[in-house]
Amino acid sequence: MTRSTFIPALAAATTIPAMSLAQEAATIDARVNEAFATITGPFVALIFAPIPFTGFPWIVLWLVVAASIFTWYFRLIQVRAFFHAIALVRGDYSDPNDAGEVSHFQALATALSGTVGLGNIAGVAVAVGIGGPGATFWMILAGLLGMASKFTECTLAVKYRNEYPDGTVSGGPMYYMKKGFAERGRKGGGILAVLFSVFCILASFGAGNMFQANQAHAQISGLVGDYPGWITGIVFAAIVFAVIVGGIKSIARVTEKVVPFMGLLYVGAALVILAANYDQIGWAFGQIFAGAFTGLGVAGGLVGALIQGFRRAAFSNEAGVGSAAIAHSAVRTKEPTTEGVVSLLEPFVDTVVICTMTALVIIITRQLMIDPDTGRYIVQDGAIQTVGGTSGVTLTSAAFASVFSWFPVVLVLAVVLFAFSTMISWSYYGLKAFTYLFGEGKVQELTFKVIFCIFVVIGASASLGPVIDFSDAAIFSMAVVNIASLYVLMPIVRREVNSYFARLKTGEIRKFSGAPAE
Template sequence: MTRQFTKASAAAGLMLALAGPAAAQGIGEQIDSIFAASTGWFVNLIFANVFGVPWIVSWLVIAAVVFTAYFGFIQIRAFRHAIALVKGDYSDPNDAGEVSHFQALATALSGTVGLGNIAGVAVAVSIGGAGATFWMILAGLLGMATKFTECTLGVKYRNEYPDGTVSGGPMYYLKKGFAERGLPLGGFMAVLFSVFCVLGALGGGNMFQSNQAASQVNAVTGIPTWVTGLILTVIVFIVIIGGIKSIARVTEKVVPFMGIGYVLLALLILVMNADMILWAIGEIFRGAFTDSGIVGGIVGAIIQGFRRAAFSNEAGIGSAAIAHSAVRTKEPITEGFVSLLEPFIDTVIVCTMTALVIIITQQLVIDPETGLYVLNDAGRIATVGDTDAGVPLTSAAFGSAFGWAPFAMMIAVVLFAFSTMITWSYYGLKAWTFMFGEGKTQEMIFKLIFCFFIFVGSVSSLGAVLDFSDAALFAMGVVNIVGLYFLMPIVKRELNSYWSRLSTGEIRKFQ
């Protein structure tokens, strides 16, 4: 019965995609119209400014500072041990779970290392100047403690099933952790988080990714967006149909390839302009602590840096805890250690590389007489050739060194979008099955919905839908952070126990 449903549903899903771009675009426009009329208040609430700063950014950054202090700068103390765990030094293949520490990290990274590293950083420096880079790095370092907290809880309170599969994430530790401590509203918060997670997965983790990938391919090669959308729909379906193990097998290959390839290309440009590196670093510090002519001055640089880090590494959102919960381990704290590497790689390394390339290739226009940035009519920093901020600005920066860079950037955008989609399909799936129950039927329904919206996103401009999905994604962080504040004593207990047993030799490398 299950097999018949699977085949029929798969065929139905592909038929929806094959209905053509016009049908999908028509549906997209109807959806966008509905969302614009009914959800604008929610979007405005989540992204509202308080004293000139988006309150949701302050919410995430303050939480990161709290966790950093509470766990005694765990991102520094546990960094070396985290690397050992990823290498497999302490891994027992007989432990419960579905994927290795490395696969869990790669899967979570594939959801964060994405278009934000290419487009988002470009937007940040085009508004906040080079100084935004400093605050972005600082926020990334602080966010490591948040990832540690949420991913430890994700493993501790996950569900383990007889067939070897597991389900975990904020919805599970909110419900079970609150019940364990005798706190109310855990179940309600878990469902609320799940609703926001599904909406965020379909929008920011899906339609936005396919839209940007299809648009970039069209701009470089002229291939129609619906063709790219259809190809992505089919490939993503093939990957996610196999569950987390299939996703992990793909991400452990794709993420190192795309991440290392992107960083190496950036490093090559930096080496070619080695004489500019100290100048660029000076610009970053100058812009971080002085008024370099940008709108908002130092405060503007701080806001853009913190905002980009929050949008990029998703520390506090709770999404990564879903992927990390699938790890093979009997010690929840070990995956907390592994997860703190995620913001370091995503923000401190990849985002910083993008910013340095843009700065060193001098894409931002500076007045030679005053040393201040030149602003355009939109209030952003003027760029060489009036390049739009986002992917075009990053592409122009890489293209200034290599004529073939726009093609490489196109490949990077597609790979980043693809990896983000398959990871967010898993996040959305786990939130979906939490609400509607585990089972092949429930899983297939969500996977088909997810794949259909890949195609819809590729051919439509869904402004209101994407705004709402971004707001839903950060609303996940509101619910999740509240839960982390109440549950962080449990993490500290796990941490103290593990460190004690590690120091006495009770926990040792697996032979």
């Protein structure tokens, strides 16, 4: 298992433009990349280091173990509170006098637009392409467990956010680290908060920005033909600039409206394909379960499927990373628990629903080649052979195109829009970390936003292997710091949760009149 499989979507989709670019600007780019790789290499290697003798990256284990512990500690909160989460999102428990404030639905939608994206389209294809259908099983399991991590971090984020006299709020892991540790009488919260902020800023430039710009360019040039990346970069940077610096809300609003529509279109298309092949769904799930425990001949067998599934799930839903906690902290609620409960729907929608759709479509459209004699997948160079030799985004695209020939165009549009909305979300996460370190203020905000836009151009135009490696490492370092703090703070969450559900049971907290009865 090589490090590069962590970003295979990029590797798969950018090979062509990256190569032509490399020829054009070989000397400078190569030198920058080389220098960067040398400096950041040890850090990247440390984060993705395998557990001795297993090839299993410890960071993946770190995320899964944490998710399992939170699941146990909060007594299956993702099952217990699932229907309550839906009732909260519907607004059944919202005071009508709070209308005009951020609703649970809005906080969830905003956080989702930051996570739904390439991970759901490309990441899943990579997981299934390398780990076989069985990876889907582990991905779903990781998604279900991840709901508990998301719940923990989002409850804390609302509880310990800063509310300023002018009515604005700032929240996120750095705030609960600092205030929560102080409340528990523990030292080190301040240091963790600073570390988290630094990693968050780096991740916002990398995975939340350059990676997205790069992928968007790869998709557009794949559709219209190769052209220099800086053109895409400038256009994207200009639009991002208009939104985050110019405050042109209309662009953001259009995106925020189109993105859910694209998401629905994507799921809708997948459902149509599944409905048309309903007789195959049983077989597909059979492949998923059989593959989960036997590997069906894929590289690495069971362990290979497990690693791929867990990895892609973690990367896709960001549970435990702490990013969504920043987005969820803006909701108007007197009960932090409610937002935590709502947030557990996020990994569910992202991973359990959307990622599973993608995987099923790839499996059912028979993109993965099976040896007719043995019934096992044909593996070559560590990946399952696909019908058109595709992988990553192109594998998903080919799977959908085998039913809807026009789908690749929609997919390009979806990837570009998802990339854009992810950038807008991450610009905010990075900004909050930046202002946490350097203080709230117009100058600090503008400084960060301008740097962010410059990275858009760099991201779209350069070949970014080592930079992306580094930004991935930064995202997972956020999880190292964040989860460490969650272990310290989880008793506080338990107190909140127990109190909330007790009051829900006695009827002290109840639905507002007018809300439909269940």
